[in-house]
Amino acid sequence: MxxxxxxxxxxxxxxxxxxxxxxxxxxxxxxxxxxxxxxxxxxxxxxxxxxxxxxxxTSGGAQGTIxxxxxxxxxxxxxxxCPKCNYPTRIGQVVLESGSKLRVCKKCHEMVDA
Ligand SMILES: [Zn+2]
Incomplete structure (x- = not known):
């Protein structure tokens, strides 16, 4: 490896x-x-x-297919x-106080994950 x-x-x-x-x-x-x-x-x-x-x-007689x-x-x-603004966007990340990470749209700054 x-x-x-x-x-x-x-x-x-x-x-x-x-x-x-x-x-x-x-x-x-x-x-x-x-x-x-x-x-x-x-x-x-x-x-x-x-x-x-x-x-x-295959040996079973089936024809070769594509x-x-x-x-x-x-x-x-x-x-x-982005499901919020409908634009192709890059994704940022915010970390909540609880420690969980959420994805945000770089364009409209809305959360991508509802
Ligand atoms: Zn957006």
Missing amino acids: TKKENRIKPLRIKKNDTVKIIAGNDKGYVGKVLKVFPRKASLIVEGANFIHRHQRP VKREAPIHVSKVLLI
Whole structure:
């Protein structure tokens, strides 16, 4: 294992967030986050970044098929869409007196987590 994997940063983007893709083939696409991979700092956006998986024919006689699947996108390539102001935004963090952390929109300064 490399040193890199010892320092996993918690991601600012979570499952079910709406994000906008800002780089790559699907630039401009807006979709829902289906899955996050904190170790890889990447996530899967619904309907974006499709890859074609070529499936070999099985011995059972089934034909080989090409399956379309969403591939993970690096977090740096997406921006969270703020549910309050509807703009793609960066996310800040506030720590409450209770010690819990909340995400805030850098644009409208509203809490992203209701
Ligand atoms: Zn906002």
